[in-house]
Amino acid sequence: MEQNINLEKAESLKEEANELFKKQNYVKAITLYSNAIEFNPNSAVLYANRSFAYLRTECFGYALEDASKAINLDKTYVKGYYRRAASYMALGKTKLALKDYESVFKARPNDKDAKLKFNECSKIVRQQAFEKAIAVDTIKKCISESINIESMSLESSYNGPHLIDGKVTKQFMEELMEAYKDQKKLHRKYAFKILLDVEELFKSQPSMIDVTIPEDQKFTVCGDIHGQFYDLMNIFKLNGLPSTENPFLFNGDFVDRGSFSVECIFTLFGFKLLYPNHFFMARGNHESQTMNQMYGFEGEVKSKYSMQMAELFTEVYNWLPLAHCLNQRVLVMHGGLFSRDEISLDDIRVTDRNRQPPEEGIMCELLWSDPQPMKGRSPSKRGVGIQFGPDVTARFLERNHLDYVIRSHEVKSDGYEVAHDGKCITVFSAPNYCDTMGNKGAFINMNGKDMKPQFVTYDAVPHPDVKPMAYANSLMSLFG
Missing domain, CATH: 3.60.21.10 (Metallo-dependent phosphatases)
Incomplete structure (x- = not known):
């Protein structure tokens, strides 16, 4: 199928969608980002933006898909990794999130936010591994039995x-x-x-x-x-x-x-x-x-x-x-x-x-x-x-x-x-x-x-x- 590429039209739809996003009208924003993608299917930015809107509407599966598409289109696009990490976190897949936060941190070692998110996610992954190890070592006792x-x-x-x-x-x-x-x-x-x-x-x-x-x-x-x-x-x-x-x-x-x-x-x-x-x-x-x-x-x-x-x-x-x-x-x-x-x-x-x-x-x-x-x-x-x-x-x-x-x-x-x-x-x-x-x-x-x-x-x-x-x-x- 021949794609109808029109970069100007895609850009104009993106701007409109961004305004709707700011007004918290995420559902309409998603529709316009989707329309923009039809006119410019090679834009990592459009997929990352739509991913963010999907995150806001709790469509974490779709958000994950779009973030991955953004990364595939542009391996250096930091926001793509951010969005995918957020999607993984929302789904409780902390180890996969950590890999993406690590990519962001390596790309931007002086970025405070990147460092904070990488460290915070590392902490959660370590904590979960620790809890898992304890659960294996001991027969899990009921918390209720330990309360006096x-x-x-x-x-x-x-x-x-x-x-x-x-x-x-x-x-x-x-x-x-x-x-x-x-x-x-x-x-x-x-x-x-x-x-x-x-x-x-x-x-x-x-x-x-x-x-x-x-x-x-x-x-x-x-x-x-x-x-x-x-x-x-x-x-x-x-x-x-x-x-x-x-x-x-x-x-x-x-x-x-x-x-x-x-x-x-x-x-x-x-x-x-x-x-x-x-x-x-x-x-x-x-x-x-x-x-x-x-x-x-x-x-x-x-x-x-x-x-x-x-x-x-x-x-x-x-x-x-x-x-x-x-x-x-x-x-x-x-x-x-x-x-x-x-x-x-x-x-x-x-x-x-x-x-x-x-x-x-x-x-x-x-x-x-x-x-x-x-x-x-x-x-x-x-x-x-x-x-x-x-x-x-x-x-x-x-x-x-x-x-x-x-x-x-x-x-x-x-x-x-x-x-x-x-x-x-x-x-x-x-x-x-x-x-x-x-x-x-x-x-x-x-x-x-x-x-x-x-x-x-x-x-x-x-x-x-x-x-x-x-x-x-x-x-x-x-x-x-």
């Missing part, structure tokens, strides 16, 4: 909420949320107690939870919260507090990016303990150690509590259920469907979840996959999981006698999206995601009788002046 709650004393100066006889009560939850709104902290003794109790509760549950919704009862499904505590409070203001009469399901990605993740997770875990049969939580791809190290949750827990607590969170997250089936009609998971047609609900039920998310298979795809408009399956834009088309959804629903699926995992400008002929619904509950995306948030209400989704959308509310990613790994500044 009784030895933790309550200082007389502590004026926050108290557990009653070691239990979460409605009064405790109301006081906890008020304390968090005032940026106060829950005592570490109570924080540890909640974590240990909720771990035992999750341990007793299967990987897929069957939920029964009575005919006349409302049920609410929320998507990603991502550490946006004040928006979580707004959800409860709009929809009422969780109770036995007002059940909720939070569909993963409770933490990371937003800098009030600790407040979010203890609020949600508290409600789980208070209403164990009417408050549900599913694991998202961000309830994992690699993501928490990169995107801020580990840093936030270390800052507000301790590394020991961060390790306990990792252990607790391993026990979160992977999916919920509502009235045997609707399947809810964080990511999406599978690379194989024959997967059944029973396969999900027996999936071993007590581990870090693997790179492939049922658990990986439940946490990472995304829908696509065209039929069939494609490699994931994220570099993990797959993309699945309307035909894949239709076959899965038919095979498992389901009406539709609900998933989260993707920012949507309206807070939700109905795709695949109404059979695949995305719900995302973090409005103005990362204080930059300008999207609405949404949650879904339905009743047990007809299970029809009703969407409630809302805008972001103000929050104290702590920026998103405030606790993230410094290498993530490439995204900022």
